[in-house]
Amino acid sequence: MFDCPNSPAMLDWMARNWAALAIAITCLSILILTTLILAKYVRICLNIFCDTPPPLSMNPVDFQRLEGEIVRFRSFDGTSLRGMVLDPPRGVTYKGTIVFCHEYGSDMWSCARYTRPLLDHGYRVFTFDFRAHGESSGYDYKPLQWPSDKELGDVLGACAHVEEMLHAEGRSPDIGLFGISRGAGSALLAACTDPRVKAIVCDGAFSTDTTLIALMKRWAHIFASISLVYKHNTESFWRLLVWLLMRFAQPKLRRRFPSVRKAIRELEGRPIFFIHGKRDSYIREEQTRLLYEVAPGPKYIWVVEKAKHNQAAVTAPRAYKARTTAFFDKHLADADIPHRDITADPADIDVA
Numbered sequence: 001m002f003d004c005p006n007s008p009a010m011l012d013w014m015a016r017n018w019a020a021l022a023i024a025i026t027c028l029s030i031l032i033l034t035t036l037i038l039a040k041y042v043r044i045c046l047n048i049f050c051d052t053p054p055p056l057s058m059n060p061v062d063f064q065r066l067e068g069e070i071v072r073f074r075s076f077d078g079t080s081l082r083g084m085v086l087d088p089p090r091g092v093t094y095k096g097t098i099v100f101c102h103e104y105g106s107d108m109w110s111c112a113r114y115t116r117p118l119l120d121h122g123y124r125v126f127t128f129d130f131r132a133h134g135e136s137s138g139y140d141y142k143p144l145q146w147p148s149d150k151e152l153g154d155v156l157g158a159c160a161h162v163e164e165m166l167h168a169e170g171r172s173p174d175i176g177l178f179g180i181s182r183g184a185g186s187a188l189l190a191a192c193t194d195p196r197v198k199a200i201v202c203d204g205a206f207s208t209d210t211t212l213i214a215l216m217k218r219w220a221h222i223f224a225s226i227s228l229v230y231k232h233n234t235e236s237f238w239r240l241l242v243w244l245l246m247r248f249a250q251p252k253l254r255r256r257f258p259s260v261r262k263a264i265r266e267l268e269g270r271p272i273f274f275i276h277g278k279r280d281s282y283i284r285e286e287q288t289r290l291l292y293e294v295a296p297g298p299k300y301i302w303v304v305e306k307a308k309h310n311q312a313a314v315t316a317p318r319a320y321k322a323r324t325t326a327f328f329d330k331h332l333a334d335a336d337i338p339h340r341d342i343t344a345d346p347a348d349i350d351v352a
Contacts, residue, residue, distance in 0.1 A: 050249065065109050068086040082129045096123055097175050100179075110180070121329075148258075152186055188263065199327065204288070204310050205291055208259065264294055
């Protein structure tokens, strides 16, 4: 069309189309600038996502250990995991079996902190070490505080082991799940896959995507030198940023980070009891409320006024005991037994 870049025809065409050219150059410049800005802050977010530990101890040793039968079993990808079977005291009628999923940075022994009342109440508890925790394998695996498909496989492996054990005993293979923080998210993801899970207690639950958005909003002004990155942005912008982050993080870490918020919609008819600390500064209360809102039900929520992250069992032990046992009595127990009101005010709950 044009003999050379400076030909009269070229100059004439540019003169007639200068507005379109200006718009195209402006749009391209904005696109390049936006890409560079997003790439910079995605790298910052990726470093925070991969390397920043939780701002508090996740392994408080404020309980007396429970001792049971130690077993080995396999995660769904073949990783060898350690577990322990805890039976109710002699003379206590068996009501059902609950798989306990510990918090990030802890191990299977922390079940004593949360489930001792359930044992005394007639429930068998199966607790286990997630990979790269306790004495489970996975020493080349770097665990993070975000539930991934690896932790999902660990919970499903625990559920399969327990269901085989119950089948061999001639008992119902239906089970409950009890998860703490990251373990709660992993439990909810597993329940979506395993129809034998009939009831779930989640203490300190969160979804990776919504929690990351909340953290980005909270801390962006510290890392972002351009206010456009953190001011007056829509939810779509933050979701895009998380989507970009996952596109980099998942291949780098060789695992997926499913959205608990999206998965939980599939739990129609499976009761969920959400517990959260009002003073939790790590996983804010609204993160559990977001999950509660999308859960199809039956569902319950209890926000413990003075509790921090994973501290409700210590802050309100009598109510914690009463509510968790009442929940499993109503939704898991083999027998049709009387149960307390799960939603009653803690001060009104009569604990035997």
